[in-house]
Amino acid sequence: MAGIGPFAKPEASVPEGQIPGLRGAPPRTPVRPSGARPGVGIWPLVIGRLMTRQIWIELYGLPGYGQTLKGRPWGLKPSAFAATPRDFRPLETPGAGKPILQGRFTLAGISLDVPAPQDPWDRASPSRGFAEALHSFDWLPALMHEGEAGAREALRLTLAWGRVFHRWAPFAWDPDRMARRLLHLAPALRRMGAVADDVGRGQLAALVARQARQLLRPPGPASGAATRTVAVAVTGCALAGMSGARLRRRALKRLPRALSRTLRPDGAHMSRSPEAGLELLFDLLMLKDGLTQLSEPVSEAVETALQKLALATQALVMPDGRLPGVHGGGVSTPARVAAALSAAGIAPTTDTASTPSQPPVGGLARMRSPLLNLVIDVEAPPRGPWTEAACAQPLALEIVCGRDRLITGCGWTPRAFERQGLRLTPGHSTLTLSETSLGEPLGGWQAELLGPRLLTRPYAVRHDERQGDGALWLEAQHDGWAPLTGLAHQRRLYLDQRLDELRAEERLFPADQAPSPPPVLAAPYAVRFQLEPGVQASLARDRRSILLRGHSGRGWWFRTDGPDVAIEPSVHSVEGQTRRALQIVVRGSARTDAETRIRWKLNPAGASGDPVVE
Secondary structure (H helix, E strand, C coil): CCCCCCECCCCCCCCCCCECCECCCCCCCCCECCCCCCCHHHHHHHHHHHHHHHHHHHHHCCCCHHHHHCCCCCCCCCCCECCCCCCCCCCCCCCCCHHHHCCEEEECCEEEECCCCCCCCCCCECCHHHHHHHHCCCCHHHHHCCHHHHHHHHHHHHHHHHHHCCCCCCCCCCHHHHHHHHHHHHHHHHHHHHCCCHHHHHHHHHHHHHHHHHHCCCCCCHHHHHHHHHHHHHHHHHECHHHHHHHHHHHHHHHHHHHHHHECCCCCECCCCHHHHHHHHHHHHHHHHHHHHCCCCCCHHHHHHHHHHHHHHHHHCCCCCCCCCCCCCCCCCHHHHHHHHHHCCCCCCCCCCCCCCCCCECCEEEEECCCEEEEEECCCCCCHHHHCCCCCCCCCEEEEECCEEEEECCCCCHHHCCCHHHHCHHHCCCEEECCECCEEECCHHHHHHHCCCEEECCCCEEEEEEEECCEEEEEEEECCCHHHHCEEEEEEEEEECCCCEEEEEEEEEECCCCCCCCCCCEEEEEEEEEECCCCEEEEECCCCEEEEECCCCCEEEEEECCCEEEEEEEEEEECCEEEEEEEEEEEEEEECCCCEEEEEEEEECCCCCCCCEC
């Protein structure tokens, strides 16, 4: 198996009126194309990538190319292991490795049975997500928790992968996929080597060394440079002798530059994905542990990056212990977030109304009260190679009430590669005009070359925050709709910290740079509030109020003066798997030559005078 085709044929098209991948669920409201085009500026990138990719395919596919990965002096192969860098990611599903011992791989929500002595490498994978997780060795940490039997099976599967893919192949040797594979292998190498004979131990060491040397060579997108460099350095910590020392030296020399390009001044990841920052934090912690075991110093650049990433992650943790799910980042889990902060020596913060207001981190602004905690996106999406997981969802909002996350997004991450539509504007809790998205992913053969970058028209986002006695005020607005409708969108949020009540207003008004005359006389709007899976929503008799109950059972009232309020089906992606969910949709029509206001508020249930639920 080689190239880009290790996937089984896709399922037949689903019946009309259902969501692909979620049988029986009704379709979402159709979204019109944004009209954003790549433009002439992308053609130099496309032509350059097309030429260089073909050059690397021809070069790396030469019969004798593998000899160049043996290192210098020629033929000197690593055969022993040094450090055991610790992966601080917790294993949250005990016993997850037992099915793998029996030949059952469950990845990206799909299972594949491969009983021993067979292996999954020379057969079609049921989906792209499954194949990516399989070749990234996402199954390895769970398998290594199964004692000696797990280590022996991990050794067998790893050496089998090496036999099938001993020559370079575009999919299996993809730089980012290979980096993740090495980061999974490095903590397991010594235990795998302990159950191997001399020949197997040498083959294992040579296999990881060849991949690490390949990672130091082009090509590779700039967005993953830091992770790839860390993977080489961690592998160098795990390999003994001259081979490991050379890998460490070369990787650590490149790492400061890669980190400076990957981190923003506030410590957030350049992709603006909180989860991407969390994963890089885990990788750097593994590198620090490996260097410490070898009694080698940790550079100032690594220590600084660790501190900045840890503080940025701490600033974004919500009261439910998870992260905001924006720009392709999942919300992660409380155990995972707590493990990263603990390993970095940072204590999780306890949000209270007295917590001082902080500037936005990663373009995400926070508002807090004793029972209400919200985050809002107040920046435009990232640009260039950092947009491969970005979403066209300006002013996206997530709200945690108590410890229940009630209002969120559709949870898209790159693990749900086939569900690119969740990156469009209706995929999060924000306003949409004319059922149009402000951007869309690059598709077709261009996406094969550059990745599914987000295409958007340039637009400006600005915000203002004020704090008073027991209250917080935030205004954020963007002009992304101006070329299409002539309107700008402003979201005003007022949080009463004494009453735990959020009052908000969506304001549509003629933009400063709007075309004259306006492109249309009126534009239909839809303000969506995506609900977390499992949140119950009940419409009151007044048809303007909705009772929300999270996992704790505590009720919260959502009220609005919008002309049409409805509870509609939606979907939510969790670790690449699609789940049913609900969304609140407030619809109406806005004139393009006047101002339109839609007010809504969120407050605890239980007070006298609450609406009556049908």
